[in-house]
Amino acid sequence: MIDQIHEDKNVCIDCQTRLGNILQTDNFTSEEIHLLDKPKRMIIFTVPVKMDSGEVKTFNAYRVQYSDARGPGKGGVRFHPEVEEEEVKNLAFLMALKCALVDVPFGGAKGGVEVDPKKLSKGELERLSRSFMREIHPFIGEQVDIPAPDVNTNAEVMGWMVDEYAKIQGKFVPGIITGKPLSLGGSKGRTEATALGGAYVLRTYLERTGKTVEGSTVAIQGFGNVGAHIARILHEWGAKIVAVSDSKQALYNEEGFDIPALLAAADSGRLSNDTGAEVISNDELITLEVDVLIPAAISHQINKHNVNDIKTKLILEMANDPVTTASDAILEEKQITVIPDILANAGGVMVSYFEWVQNSSNDYWTVEKVYSELETRMVAAVNSVMDDCEAEGYCNLRKQSYLLSVKRIIEAERARGRLS
Numbered sequence: 001m002i003d004q005i006h007e008d009k010n011v012c013i014d015c016q017t018r019l020g021n022i023l024q025t026d027n028f029t030s031e032e033i034h035l036l037d038k039p040k041r042m043i044i045f046t047v048p049v050k051m052d053s054g055e056v057k058t059f060n061a062y063r064v065q066y067s068d069a070r071g072p073g074k075g076g077v078r079f080h081p082e083v084e085e086e087e088v089k090n091l092a093f094l095m096a097l098k099c100a101l102v103d104v105p106f107g108g109a110k111g112g113v114e115v116d117p118k119k120l121s122k123g124e125l126e127r128l129s130r131s132f133m134r135e136i137h138p139f140i141g142e143q144v145d146i147p148a149p150d151v152n153t154n155a156e157v158m159g160w161m162v163d164e165y166a167k168i169q170g171k172f173v174p175g176i177i178t179g180k181p182l183s184l185g186g187s188k189g190r191t192e193a194t195a196l197g198g199a200y201v202l203r204t205y206l207e208r209t210g211k212t213v214e215g216s217t218v219a220i221q222g223f224g225n226v227g228a229h230i231a232r233i234l235h236e237w238g239a240k241i242v243a244v245s246d247s248k249q250a251l252y253n254e255e256g257f258d259i260p261a262l263l264a265a266a267d268s269g270r271l272s273n274d275t276g277a278e279v280i281s282n283d284e285l286i287t288l289e290v291d292v293l294i295p296a297a298i299s300h301q302i303n304k305h306n307v308n309d310i311k312t313k314l315i316l317e318m319a320n321d322p323v324t325t326a327s328d329a330i331l332e333e334k335q336i337t338v339i340p341d342i343l344a345n346a347g348g349v350m351v352s353y354f355e356w357v358q359n360s361s362n363d364y365w366t367v368e369k370v371y372s373e374l375e376t377r378m379v380a381a382v383n384s385v386m387d388d389c390e391a392e393g394y395c396n397l398r399k400q401s402y403l404l405s406v407k408r409i410i411e412a413e414r415a416r417g418r419l420s
């Protein structure tokens with residue numbers, strides 16, 4: 001069956017491999033799998049931008065609405081030079097699984113523009129964001145598909161996009177997009193939501209396995225929004241953060257970093273090494289002997305070059321798709337526990353959901369309420385995955401999470417009458 005599906009050019013190859021892995025553990029029908037091995041809708045377009053020089057450049061862009069079974073599409077928009085169709089499909093598929101796993105009433109989607117935003121001026125970035133919204137607006141909506149921030153996009157970008165949508169529609173529709181600035185209907189707690197959600201997941205996992213955050217040694221790859229916030233939170237909770245990195249350098253301090261000092265010294269997300277910490281390579285960080293390894297940067301950072309040397313016993317995937325599929329099998333053989341991205345980093349989409357609820361009710365929550373709802377729901381999600389695992393011994397949390405998500409999506413497809 002798998003060979004036959006490969007011939008379909010719309011199929012998401014990565015998604016199919018992942019689904020194939022679950023097929024081995026449960027009996028899904030080919031009809032059910034076919035509903036999930038390719039996206040429901042894919043929009044491939046170009047975004048024209050007038051550059052500061054006066055020249056107009058066009059950038060390749062994608063929005064993949066993978067599933068609408070459980071609700072409108074939901075997922076971020078990334079600006080990155082390596083954005084391409086297959087990757088966006090795969091990330092949209094992961095969003096569908098993520099939303100189902102943490103039980104928010106959304107399908108899954110993802111968007112991206114193939115651009116290096118670091119090479120754009122502020123004005124060019126704004127024109128790119130507005131142009132993206134002009135091109136995509138017929139295909140999104142508060143009950144259709146709701147974009148959000150992702151790699152290299154933030155509240156400011158969402159603010160430009162919601163404003164552009166308002167200009168086109170002639171009215172302000174805040175629920176069209178999440179991760180907005182507070183002054184435009186954003187939610188309190190959205191910025192740190194992904195990191196805080198991940199910290200709740202880690203704490204719950206450790207407690208259930210007889211350990212604690214306090215005293216655990218941690219290495220974090222990536223010092224963007226997610227990496228920096230999770231470093232801060234875990235440090236506040238008593239963990240010892242022994243290694244950190246950004247895209248330029250990795251730093252190691254056996255005694256544990258003074259994270260508030262590191263954050264204060266960081267210059268727009270760049271680590272400064274005034275502390276005299278030891279400079280190590282990225283692969284050295286990945287292969288450190290720590291209690292918890294947290295990839296919080298970009299995809300495929302755990303790969304054939306470093307996977308065999310990994311020494312930690314626990315990986316918390318804060319980035320999306322940080323482990324290649326082949327390396328994942330090796331981690332399983334080595335009985336290394338991976339708390340998968342669709343669980344670990346779901347705090348972002350969870351608070352996006354809260355934001356969307358606040359926008360439709362016009363009832364804005366306190367940050368305490370956001371944190372407490374986030375905690376309740378993230379803890380419930382970890383518990384539901386862990387309850388499904390054997391009480392003792394090694395359990396593949398990724399497979400368990402996928403299984404739970406796929407079952408929920410198929411249940412919704414069945415309820416819609418899309419299955420025989």
Ligand code: GLU
Pocket residue numbers: 074075076077146147148149150151178179320345346348349350352
């Ligand atoms: N980009 C984030 C993710 O990958 C958040 C998506 C959202 O809030 O819709 O989960």
